[in-house]
Amino acid sequence: PDDDPLRRSSRAADDSSKPYIYTPPKRYGRAVARGGTVPAGDDTGGSDALPAVIGSSGACCCCICAALIVAGGTMLAYERFSRPDDAQGSVSNGGLALAGVIVLILAAASFLIGCCSCCFGCASAFAYPPGGGGGALGGLGTSGEQYEDGHKEVKVQFRRLNDRYEKAADALDSVHLNVIGGMKEVREAQKKEDAKRKEEEKKKREELEKRVQKDLEAGLTVANMRRNYRPVAFLIKFEGDMMASSMELLRKQVSIVVNCGRAGVDRAVVVVTSPGGAVSPYGLAASQLVRIRKAGIQLIVCVDTVAASGGYMMASVGDTVCAAPFAIIGSIGVITQIPNFQRFLNKHDIDAFVFTAGKHKRTVDVIGDVTEEGKDKLKSELEDMHRAFKDHVALARPKLKDRIEEVATGEYWVAVQAKELGLVDEIMTSDEYLESICSENEILEIIERKRKTPWSGFHAAARAVKSAVDGVTTKHVQSPHPMAVA
Numbered sequence: 001p002d003d004d005p006l007r008r009s010s011r012a013a014d015d016s017s018k019p020y021i022y023t024p025p026k027r028y029g030r031a032v033a034r035g036g037t038v039p040a041g042d043d044t045g046g047s048d049a050l051p052a053v054i055g056s057s058g059a060c061c062c063c064i065c066a067a068l069i070v071a072g073g074t075m076l077a078y079e080r081f082s083r084p085d086d087a088q089g090s091v092s093n094g095g096l097a098l099a100g101v102i103v104l105i106l107a108a109a110s111f112l113i114g115c116c117s118c119c120f121g122c123a124s125a126f127a128y129p130p131g132g133g134g135g136a137l138g139g140l141g142t143s144g145e146q147y148e149d150g151h152k153e154v155k156v157q158f159r160r161l162n163d164r165y166e167k168a169a170d171a172l173d174s175v176h177l178n179v180i181g182g183m184k185e186v187r188e189a190q191k192k193e194d195a196k197r198k199e200e201e202k203k204k205r206e207e208l209e210k211r212v213q214k215d216l217e218a219g220l221t222v223a224n225m226r227r228n229y230r231p232v233a234f235l236i237k238f239e240g241d242m243m244a245s246s247m248e249l250l251r252k253q254v255s256i257v258v259n260c261g262r263a264g265v266d267r268a269v270v271v272v273t274s275p276g277g278a279v280s281p282y283g284l285a286a287s288q289l290v291r292i293r294k295a296g297i298q299l300i301v302c303v304d305t306v307a308a309s310g311g312y313m314m315a316s317v318g319d320t321v322c323a324a325p326f327a328i329i330g331s332i333g334v335i336t337q338i339p340n341f342q343r344f345l346n347k348h349d350i351d352a353f354v355f356t357a358g359k360h361k362r363t364v365d366v367i368g369d370v371t372e373e374g375k376d377k378l379k380s381e382l383e384d385m386h387r388a389f390k391d392h393v394a395l396a397r398p399k400l401k402d403r404i405e406e407v408a409t410g411e412y413w414v415a416v417q418a419k420e421l422g423l424v425d426e427i428m429t430s431d432e433y434l435e436s437i438c439s440e441n442e443i444l445e446i447i448e449r450k451r452k453t454p455w456s457g458f459h460a461a462a463r464a465v466k467s468a469v470d471g472v473t474t475k476h477v478q479s480p481h482p483m484a485v486a
Helices: 026-034 044-081 091-127 164-175 184-217 222-229 247-260 279-294 310-315 342-347 372-396 398-407 415-421 430-437 456-474
Strands: 156-160 232-239 267-273 298-303 306-308 320-323 328-330 412-414 442-448
Touching: 044 091, 156 247, 184 222, 232 247, 232 430, 247 279, 247 442, 267 306, 267 310, 267 430, 279 298, 279 310, 279 372, 298 306, 298 310, 298 430, 306 310, 310 328, 310 372, 320 415, 328 415, 372 398, 398 415, 412 415
Parallel strands: 232 267, 232 442, 267 298, 298 320, 306 328
Antiparallel strands: 156 442, 328 412
């Protein structure tokens, strides 16, 4: 809607953004999907070809090695058996023996080079796995390199999902017993169905060609026509933990949608799975999704299992919120809990000193005295965060503005109850929603592209040991700060 407070269109859609959407026949759609993908990033083609090039070099070296062994062995055998037993050998025969030895040395060198090439080929295959049905994205102009400050850019790729059910149908047909296939009447009916299908495909193709000709005469660009006829539904899956640690990936995914999506044409489908966590990380995650709505791209949020507290803070941003019937929805509230060991320390005559500058720098902490003033201040801070949470939900979902106090009690509900309260718009799973739009949209999932190396296991073990050591060395010297959890 034009009065949506979270939507501020940053680009205008073409006048012909919605009048015509081309729906390809299923067979045609599969042919396109299986015909390969065009790399969307900067290194897909080269990285996929690298293992093949190195492996081919190793195979060539092995073939050369075999040929040299045969040639050298033949030279030495000829020199040995062509010479009489009582003769010392001629100069020419001696030269032939020397040439045979040199050829065998070259064969050994070629064998070593071939072995090394094969080893490097295997290693590069781990380091640069094939795209797996999608083009690699080096991050909107970056190549995923590691910067001087140690920050490593996240690499993502597209994965097309439209044809996954059609492939399943083909597989089922191939194994299903056809008990009527041999009947004459069935074969004739099948021919009629095939002819009818081809005629429908021909009509669709002619209609598409007429539409293309009309739009070309109107001055539309090829890129705009392609995107208008087959809009894109970007799919993002977010699985949140306490600190929303996948924030870097979400930031990259949202940036791709905002910069590559077309306002009023494409849409973004975000599948949120999170029981909530710290306020600030989830507030940032929700703000990332707001960017999609500000760009004028329709945002659909799907919840299959749980979107509570901080998870619902993200889900509420969607233009439409879909949830599975028994998904957990709500928990619009804030909580914090802090253990205090002050009485234990006093009992054992242990002094603990907390020095602060600022009246409310520490309201309630682990080892200091807890005063009524400090507890009241902490409660006031939680109320401020809760008020901001309620304002966020009411702004994102205007239908809840008049009843926000009723639903913002910290309670949670299953989706069928949440729909009655206005927290959810539709009761359906993410798979059901994607199936409903797959005929008219290209469903492209944006996933992280991870590189595997032969040393990945050792690096993971080293990081785990380092994390354990850091935890042991720091937990006794750092006092935890009060953390509000949404």
